[in-house]
Amino acid sequence: MKKEINFVLNKKGVNITTDPLRRLLDILREDLGLKGVKEGCGEGECGSCAVIINNRIVNSCIVAVGTVEGAEIITIEGYRKTKQYKLLEDSFAEAGAVQCGFCTPGIIIAAETLLRINPEPNENAIRDAISGNLCRCTGYNMIVEGIKIASQKGKGLW
Amino acid sequence: MKQKISIPIKKSDVPEKAGGSAKYIADIEFEGMLYAKTLRSDRPRARINSIKIPELPEGYYIVDKNDIPGKNRVKMIIDDQPFFAEDVVNYIGEPILLVVGPDKEKVFEIVYKIKVYYEDIEPIFTIEEAEKEKKNPIYGDDNCFAEYEFKKGEPEKAFATLSYIVEDEYSTDYQEHIYLEPQGVVGIYENGKVTVYGAMQCPYYVKNALLQAFGWDENRIRVVQTTTGGAFGGKEEYPSLIAGHAAFAAVKTGKPVQLVFDRNEDIEVTTKRHPSSIKFKTALDENNRIIAMDVDIKIDAGANAGLSDVVLQRSMFSATGVYNIPNIRVRGKALATNKVPSGAFRGFGAPQVFFAIEMHMYHIADKVGMEPIDFKTKHILMRGDTTSTGGLLRSEVKLPEIIDTIDKMSQYREKYEKFKKKRDGLKGIGFSLFFHGCGFTGSGEKDLIKAKVKLKKKKNDKVEILVSNVDMGQGAQTALRKIVSYSLDKPIEHIIYENPDTDRVPDSGPTVASRTVMIVGGLLEKAARKLKERWNEAPELEIVERYKQPEYIRWDQKKFKGDAYPEYSWGANVVEVEIDPVTYEIKVLGIWGVYDVGVAIDEKMLRGQIEGGIIQGLGFATIEVMNIKDGKIQQDTITDYIIPTSKDFPKIEIKLIDNPYEYGPFGAKCAGELPFVGAAPALASAVQYALNVPIRKIPVTPELLLSYVNLINKPQNSKELRECLTTEHVPPLRDPEVSGTEIAELKETS
Amino acid sequence: MVSAYRPENLKEALLRRKEFRVIPFAGGTDLMVKGRRWSGLAPHFELPVLFIGHLGELKNVELEQNCLRIGSCCTLSYLLENENMPQAIKIALWMFASPAIRNIGTIGGNICNASPAGDTLPVLYAVNASVVLKNTNGIREVPIEQFIKGVGKTVLQDDELLKEIIIPIKSFDTIYYRKVGTRKANALSKISFLGLAKIKNGLIEDIRISFGAVAPTVVRSMEIEDRLKGKTKKYIKQIIPEICSQYSTLIKPIDDQRSNAYYRKIVSLRLLKHFLTKDIL
Structure with missing residues (x-):
């Protein structure tokens, strides 16, 4: 049975009427057309579908949309408009952190939620922060480097 | 000397990928799909x-044979x-x-309701079992998709x-690929023409598969690659199967049909790396030099032949490693x-064999009382030597x-000595040497692929690359644009590369075996140099370049004699590990790699x-365990089939x-597979050194190491090693239920 | 059919619980995976779910004189960041899944799942946690080892919700936690081991030992622990084989896709022995 659900998505209010058990991932991708949120596994293991909900990283494939009533959600589509994103994008390019790119939006989200609370993370903190984001191309070191570069260049930004 | 082209530039696809606007197949919606x-x-x-199929509601279809x-x-x-089926x-x-x-x-509901009535066959x-079963074989009369033998000298x-x-x-x-983007295609049927969009490495493999499946005229089939989220061989041959599915469905329904796998479906049904069983018999003379080697390789192909024949060939051509x-x-x-x-997977049969030959060489070194690095170095191939198939190594082999x-870099020898004399925990260091044969086997480029590339100069002075090779993350679009840009002396922004569409691009062959840079890049370099000469001839120009085999290549595909590959890339790895003495978990402390891939087209991408x-x-x-029990994959979810995270390796x-x-563009050889090949033997050697037990199997899991526990305490181990282990050692139990005698043993060691 | 209820408060949630058969749904990290079918489809459950993860009454951590009360719907991240959380719990939480899972997964969910590999369970057993179950009539408090009955089985009644977890306050000098996982992060446990000890004047004043993922429920034995209390290092060294043998009868692991019974059993005992010989004294 459908229910009305309200939340804030990328700074804009959203009101939808749908089955509250549907996955947030499907709402974002299918109902709202936000295809930057990727489905890599559908069971919360790979982090490709990561979004920010109330300032924290969450895998949208295991979130029932009925549970995000009143929440504030940021997806890569909202985040990519920020200065912080631009810096992360440049730093990732500089570090060679992007190969096939399927995991990248999720990892950018993980980087943002890390830098937000820890603007100068050490290597361990970076590895912890992206430990729920699988990448099969890079072996991670170049991603870790990308986040380090962003942190160094982004003094005062986070 | 560093070449100018090797200086890194930023990959051109980063903004769209990082920002999430790149469109993978599941992101594309077609009307009425x-x-x-x-x-x-x-x-x-x-x-x-x-x-038994339930009654279908209107607008729903069954598509089958x-x-x-x-x-x-x-x-x-x-x-x-x-x-x-x-x-x-x-x-x-x-x-x-x-x-x-x-x-x-x-x-979903209809699939759930369909009932299939089977009659099981043994x-x-x-x-x-496959070798023994002759009464009711799956394939042919001996279950063998391919069987070969070759010799050198007089074994x-x-x-x-x-x-x-x-x-x-x-x-x-x-091993399962776990490319992050699961397999997917969309089939469309319009005006008598089928188009398949999808994640793939080889648009023309797909096209040719569709041509045979439809029996239609060539211009009624079109294949378009969409941004591909990783492949590693997994999207080499498999997409042909599902492209067929989507295409048949599109023709039957008259509508676009999307077939995208969920992850677990992908794990269960797509191709994997071939399991292997490899036997060596090696004869040495009185100077501890290897005089003869007999290698017997068996690979598990699974239910269909797929590419197993060529996977087997590559494994055979790698059988004796880098040794003369x-x-x-x-x-x-x-x-x-x-x-x-089983199917294509980065390294294509070589990684299995390099693990085996490197461990075998280590084992022989141990037996003859030499250090592995010295024993291996004593046997390496050099320029002027011949390979196992008798191909002459014409280029300098820079193994020394x-x-x-x-x-x-790794202080390998120093650490090797140090760990030998004094134990500092259960540390070990391992070393591997390896090559990768670049591109297709023998004269495959000339006989099978016959690659053709096209460069198109446009009115606005931009140049478009028209090839069928795809970017699946490895950076082909940047690398190929870089090659053309440097050859033409034009800024890279002026060089266009779009995802291949078989209606627009010639067949420059599949995106496999690192041939994209070495072969296709080489053809593009030639085409670009021609275009440069003719630049002012006309506002629009098209240059077509076809593959010509270098004169030196000699290959007899029937006898497996000659140059199995046009050229080789070489490398060495060192891995340092520490084994947890309580749990036998492996912690990797350091990883080193040195590679000769000719010249890097871009050091960062490399x-x-x-x-x-x-x-x-x-x-x-180490951690990627996949067992099949009674035909069913046990680790059939991404929760259970695990790949490394950011915290597993340093x-x-x-x-x-x-x-x-x-003959490579700017001197480049192959680089994609090579780094994979040497990692497992270096790791396994390090574990073998740490525990002084022969590692004969990968993945090397803590469970496997525990099963060696009784071997660990063999008397010839050093006193330090024994002490280090026995202080922690609870003797193994034959049965999980501890018996009385075993408790007595437990007492003794405490 | 109604697929999900979203009550305004705990009272309403308990009323729903009383009126209908529903599946309590806190963070949903496990349920959403269990019920999944195909990309694009909502997960399927036999019963409607009752969202409770948002209920403020279930999200507090309160420090009382002798105990800590943890609301069942506190997320694992929230607990990890809470200054009152005992160190032993923090260590277990730190190794729990990934940040994104910890951000919505709840402690109550991990308990009620009653998975043999549930990563909060060994520590909750070891610290003598109890759970408070509430229905519209009132509450009852049940020690955790009595709450969990088997794989996926608890004594939670159809009209009850897990309200909070009570942890008696007690400090330990030694915390030895080992999660032997399938990999180094974001992993499921093959074995987990927790040893806690408090030493006074060379004698063991208190000791707690629990094992996860090696039997249908967490293995902990008060009887064996009692034998170790008040003893010296020397004495313990002597009786290690006996202790191992006693635990050995309680540890009943299985072969599965992540490890095998043999490894689980041997390594559990090795971890125990390591704790008793190296770590505590």
């Missing part, structure tokens, strides 16, 4: 007696794989039919005269079993420099290949040795 779900066999081997206009076989080396199924997950319709909920699950004579012989047997298991051995016999078999078909460099390849290789060597130190290849 229907969704397909596959009904699959849940039996490893059975006859299909009947299929009867909807294939041409041949119900996926075009491959041997056409044995049906698009949809006919009267028998041969593995759990084999496609039987599709349910197609507009509402996923209903499609299945064949292992290489041994029989050598074995007859030499008395010091070392024999070993090794095995490797499945005068007398060789290599035998190989690819066997049919009732399991998911590679070995010296990696030793300095580093990306190396880093990613090593970590994939270490995953293969930083990697890498150095490149320049060694330009005359």
Whole structure:
């Protein structure tokens, strides 16, 4: 049975009427057309579908949309408009952190939620922060480097 | 000397990928698109007696073997794989039919309601069973998709005269690709023409498969690659199968049909790395020099032939590693079993064999009382030597420099000595040497591929690259644009590369075996230089370049004699580990790699290949466990089939040795597979050194190491090693229930 | 059919619980995976779910004089960041899944799942946690080892919700936690081991030992622990084989896709022995 659900998505209010058990991932991708949120596994293991909900990283494939009533959600589509994103994008390019790119939006989200609370993370903190984001191309070191570069260049930004 | 082209530039696709605007196949919506779900066999081997299908609501369809206009076989080396099962199924997950319709909920429900009535047939699950079973083989009369043998020198004579012989047997298991983007295609039928969009490595493989399946005229089939989220070989041959599915469905329904796998479906039914069993028999003379080697390789191909024939060939051509051995016999078999078909995966049969040969060399070194690095170095191939197939090594083989460099970087010898004399926990260090044969086997480029590339100069002075090779993350679009830009002396922004569309691009061959840079890049370099000369001839120009085999290549495909590959890339790895004395978990402390890939087209992108390849290789060597029990994959979710995370392995130190290849673009050879190949043997050697037990199998899991516990306490181990282990050691139990005698043993060691 | 209820408060949630058979749904990290079908489709459950993860009454951590009360719907991240959380719990939480899972997964969910590999369970057993179950009539408090009955089985009644977890306050000098996982992060446990000890004047004043993922429920034995209390290092060294043998009868692991029974059993005992010989004294 459908229910009305309200939340804030990328700074804009959203009101939808749908089955509250549907996955947030499907709402974002299918109902709202936000295809930057990727489905890599559908069971919360790979982090490709990561979004920010109330300032924290969450895998949208295991979130029932009925549970995000009143929440504030940021997806890569909202985040990519920020200065912080631009810096992360440049730093990732500089570090060679992007190969096939399927995991990248999720990892950018993980980087943002890390830098937000820890603007100068050490290597361990970076590895912890992206430990729920699988990448099969890079072996991670170049991603870790990308986040380090962003942190160094982004003094005062986070 | 560093070449100018090697200086890194930013990959051009970063903004769209990082920002999430890049469109992968699942991100593209076509108007009126229907969704397909596959009904699959849940039996490893059975006859299909009947299929009961519920009444279909309007707008819903079944697509099966009867909807294939041409041949119900996926075009491959041997056409044995049906698009949809006919009267028998041969593995759990084999496609039987599709349910197609507009509402996923209903499609799902229909699939759920279909009943298939089977009559089970005795299945064949292992290489041994496949060899034995002659009454009811899966394939041919001996279950063998391919069987080869080749020789060099006079191995029989050598074995007859030499008395010091070392024999070993090794095995490797499945590995799943886990490209982050699951497989997916969309089929469209418009105006009598079928178009398939999808994630793939080889648009023309797909096109050719569709041509055979439809039996239509060439211009009625079109294949377009969409941004591909990783492949590693997994999107080499497999997409041909599902492209067929989506295309048949599109033709039947008249609507676009999307077939995108969920992850777990992808794990269960797509191809994997071939499990292998590899035996060595090696004869040495009184100077501890290897005089002859006999290698017997068996790979588990699964239910269909797929590419197993060529995977087997590559494994055979890698059998004796980087070593110069005068007398060789290599035998190989690819066997049919009732399991998911094995297929292409980064390294293509070579990683299995390099693990085995490197461990075998280590074992022999131990036996003759030499350090592995010295024993291996004593046998390395050099320029002027011949390979196992008798191909002459024309270029300089820089292995001595590679070995010296990696030793300095990793302090391998120093640590090896240190760990030998004094134990600091259960530390070990391992070393591997390896090559990768670049591109297709022998004269495959000339005889099979016949690559053709096109450069198109446009009115606005921009130049478009028209090739069928794809960017699947490795950076082909940046690398190829870089090659053209440097050859033309035009800014890279002026060079256009778009995802291949078979209606626009010539067949420059598949995106495999690192041939994209070496072969296709080489052709583009030539084309670009021609274009440069003719630049002012006309506002619009088209240059077509076709592959011409370098004169030096000699290859007899029947006898496996000559240059098995046009050229080789070389490398060495060192891995340092520490084993937890309580749990036997392996912690990797350091990773080093030195590579000769000719010249790097872009050092950063190359580093990306190396880093990613090593970590994939270490995953293969350690944590990536996949067992099939009664035909069913036990680790069939991404929660249970695990790949490395950011915390599993440390930083990697890498150095490149320049060694330009005359026929490669800017001197480039192959680089994609090479880094994968050496990781597992280096890791396994380090573990072997730490525990002083022979590692004969990967993945090296803590469970495997525990099973060696009784070997660990063998008397010839050093006192330190024994002490280090026995203080922690609870003796192994034959049964999980501890028996009285075992408790007594426990007491003794405490 | 109603697929989900979203009550405004705990009272309403308990009323729903009383009126209908529903599946309590806190973070949903496990349920959403269990019920999944196909990309694009809502997960399927036999019963409607009752969202409770948002209920403020279930999200507090309160420090009382002798105990800590943890609301069942506190997320694992929230607990990890809470200054009052005992160190032993923090260590277990730190190794729990990934940041994104910890951000919505709840402690109550992990308990009620009653998975043999549930990563909060060994520590909750070891610290003598109890759970408070509430229905519309009132509450009852049940020790955790009595709450969990088997794989996926608890004594939670159809009309009850897990309200909070009570942890008696007690400090330990030694915390030895080992999660032997399938990999180094974001992993499921093959074995987990927790040893806690408090030493006074060379004698063991208190000791707690629990094992996860090696039997249908967490293995902990008060009887064996009692034998170790008040003893010296020397004495313990002597009786290690006996202790191992006693635990050995309680540890009943299985072969599965992540490890095998043999490894689980041997390594559990090795971890125990390591704790008793190296770590505590």
